[in-house]
Amino acid sequence: MTDAEPYLRLERITKSFGPFQALKDVSLEIFRGEFVCFLGPSGCGKTTLLRAIAGLDVQTSGRIEQGGRDVSDLPASARDFGIVFQSYALFPNLTVARNVGYGLESRKIPRDERTRRVADLLELVGLPDAGPKFPGQLSGGQQQRVALARALAIGPGLLLLDEPLSALDARVRQRLRTEIVRLHRRLGVTTIMVTHDQEEALTMADRIVVMNQGGIEQVGTPLTIYRHPASRFVADFIGHMNFIPALTAGPGRVRVGALELETGELDDLPPGTPVTLGVRPEDIQVRDIGGHAANVFSAHVGELEFLGGIWRAALTERSMGAGPALELRADLSSNAVRDLDVARGAELMVAVPPERIRVFVQGASP
Ligand SMILES: Nc1ncnc2c1ncn2[C@@H]1O[C@H](COP(=O)(O)OP(=O)(O)OP(=O)(O)O)[C@@H](O)[C@H]1O
Numbered sequence: 180m181t182d183a184e185p186y187l188r189l190e191r192i193t194k195s196f197g198p199f200q201a202l203k204d205v206s207l208e209i210f211r212g213e214f215v216c217f218l219g220p221s222g223c224g225k226t227t228l229l230r231a232i233a234g235l236d237v238q239t240s241g242r243i244e245q246g247g248r249d250v251s252d253l254p255a256s257a258r259d260f261g262i263v264f265q266s267y268a269l270f271p272n273l274t275v276a277r278n279v280g281y282g283l284e285s286r287k288i289p290r291d292e293r294t295r296r297v298a299d300l301l302e303l304v305g306l307p308d309a310g311p312k313f314p315g316q317l318s319g320g321q322q323q324r325v326a327l328a329r330a331l332a333i334g335p336g337l338l339l340l341d342e343p344l345s346a347l348d349a350r351v352r353q354r355l356r357t358e359i360v361r362l363h364r365r366l367g368v369t370t371i372m373v374t375h376d377q378e379e380a381l382t383m384a385d386r387i388v389v390m391n392q393g394g395i396e397q398v399g400t401p402l403t404i405y406r407h408p409a410s411r412f413v414a415d416f417i418g419h420m421n422f423i424p425a426l427t428a429g430p431g432r433v434r435v436g437a438l439e440l441e442t443g444e445l446d447d448l449p450p451g452t453p454v455t456l457g458v459r460p461e462d463i464q465v466r467d468i469g470g471h472a473a474n475v476f477s478a479h480v481g482e483l484e485f486l487g488g489i490w491r492a493a494l495t496e497r498s499m500g501a502g503p504a505l506e507l508r509a510d511l512s513s514n515a516v517r518d519l520d521v522a523r524g525a526e527l528m529v530a531v532p533p534e535r536i537r538v539f540v541q542g543a544s545p
Contacts, residue, residue, distance in 0.1 A: 185208035185210055185244075186211040186212075186213075186246060186337075186369050187208070187209040187232070187243075187245050187369065188208050188244040188245075189205060189206055191204050191206055191240065191241045192206070192231055192240070192241035192243070193238065193240045194224070194227050194231060194236065194238050194239050195239045200393055201227045202227055202228055202238070202239075202393050202394075203392075203393040205241070205393075205394065207388060207398065209369060209371065210369075211369055212367045212368075213370070213385050213386060214360070214383060214385045214386075215385065215386050216372050216373075216379070216380035216383060216386075217373045217374070217390055218374055218376075218377060218384075218387050218390065218417075219375065219389060219390035219391055219396075220375060220391070220416065223390040224393040225374075226341055226373055228390070229339055229341055229373050231243065232245075232260070232337070232371065233258065233260055233262055233339055234250065234253055234258050235255050238251070245258065245259065245337065246336055259335055260335050260338070260339050261329070261338050262338075262340075263326045263327055263338075263339070263340045263341065263343045264342075265341055265345055266346065267325075267326050267346075269322055269326060271314050271315055272313075273313075273314075274310065275301070275306070275309045275313070275314065276297050276301070276310035278314065278329055279297045279301060280293050280294075280296070280297045281332075282329065283332055286333065297310065297332070298310070300331060301328055303328065304325070304328045304358075304362070305324060305358070306321060306324055306328075309325065319347050319348075320347055320354070320355055323346075323355060326343070327362070335368065337369050337371070338363075338368045338369070338370040338371070339370075340370065340371070340372040341372075342373055343359070344356060344374075345374070345375075356379060360383050377417045377418070380401070381401040381405065386398060386400055387399065387401055389412075389416065391412050396409065396413050397409040397410065404417055405417055411457070419459065419460050420457045420537075421460065421506075421507050422456070422457055423458065423505065423507075424453065425453075425455070426450075426451050426453055427448045427449070427450050427451065427454055428451075430447075433454060433456060435456070436503075436505060438496065438505065440473075440536065441474055442533050443533045443535075443536060444536075444537070444538055448540065452540070453541050454539060454540055454541060455539045456537065457537035458531055458537075459535065460491060460507075460508045461489075461509075461510040462532065462535035463509035463510075463529055463530075464531070464532065465509070465511055465515050465521070465527055465528070465529055465530075466519070468529075472530045472532075473532070474531040474532070474533060474536075475529070476528075477496070477526055477529075478495060478507070478526070478529050479496075479524075479526060479527075480522065480527055481495060481523065482523065483516075483521070483522070483523055488512075488513065489510045489511060489513065490510070490512075490513065491509070491511075492509045492510075492511055492527075493506065493507075493508060494506070494509050494529065509529065
């Protein structure tokens with residue numbers, strides 16, 4: 180097997196629980212050394228997919244190949260992975276050292292080597308002195324580090340993380356996030372993490388698999404998923420987005436009420452086709468709007484919400500004639516708000532760069 184070939188290949192995986200289809204024809208390829216996140220709302224099937232990869236919940240149909248080997252029908256014990264669960268799942272009556280060494284013990288690794296390896300692993304996860312303690316004597320974050328060390332002990336080909344951070348408080352979560360990424364860089368172990376937290380996926384993953392209702396909506400790098408969401412679902416699930424109903428008006432142009440806008444992307448749709456435009460709040464410009472800028476219009480400032488580093492402004496464009504007004508949320512820097520005297524009730528010139536407008540065709544996206 181060469182590195183150009185996927186390390187893990189999922190082919191047409193389905194999973195049914197009675198009449199309910201939790202996974203619908205899922206195909207995916209993951210390469211050696213990648214950090215991949217399965218991201219999606221509760222119940223979309225991400226844990227079910229992870230458990231199928233581990234052999235903990237066998238798929239109803241489909242094929243799973245790992246490292247060039249067909250593992251579809253292998254029991255979990257015969258597959259090559261380490262796993263960390265949300266709930267730590269440590270043995271409460273065993274010391275930390277024995278928890279970490281558990282897999283080594285059952286593989287009959289000699290005691291000396293085991294002791295050395297456990298010490299290395301505890302060092303690796305930043306708990307060099309925790310060996311003699313019991314899990315109950317550690318904080319949640321520390322227990323999750325022990326769970327990580329245990330999962331890595333046998334040097335698995337695949338590290339599976341099932342919402343490993345969601346039981347932890349925000350600060351610990353943040354710190355462990357960085358540590359897991361660092362650990363991954365250092366060890367290079369192919370890693371799959373399930374999360375419903377978009378920020379976690381965006382900051383940690385090499386590639387994100389966005390799931391919805393038992394299927395895959397989009398696979399891509401965090402930047403691609405954020406900048407070029409393939410569907411309205413993805414656009415809505417990741418980050419904030421203004422959705423604006425519009426009609427096509429010729430190549431690269433759309434009409435929103437009386438306003439005509441230029442867009443960077445538009446398939447060859449006949450004029451008058453209903454579409455939905457997607458614009459991120461941070462892509463609405465209020466500064467340095469040159470004379471030749473496209474999509475410039477005046478907007479009325481409504482509510483202004485202070486979010487710390489930025490302000491979120493409710494903007495309304497009123498040249499719409501009889502139609503409903505165009506409402507937008509815009510994220511403005513504190514500097515812009517100060518320099519331009521942006522205040523509730525003010526009028527503000529705004530520009531929406533054409534290349535920052537996504538066009539979703541109605542009915543084509545779920
Ligand atoms: N053992 C089971 N029996 C019946 N239905 C199940 C079983 N396990 C999961 N499901 C259903 O399959 C769907 C997918 O579940 P899964 O746990 O994979 O979702 P998820 O995306 O991981 O969500 P969450 O973030 O809530 O865990 C859900 O609707 C769930 O109710």
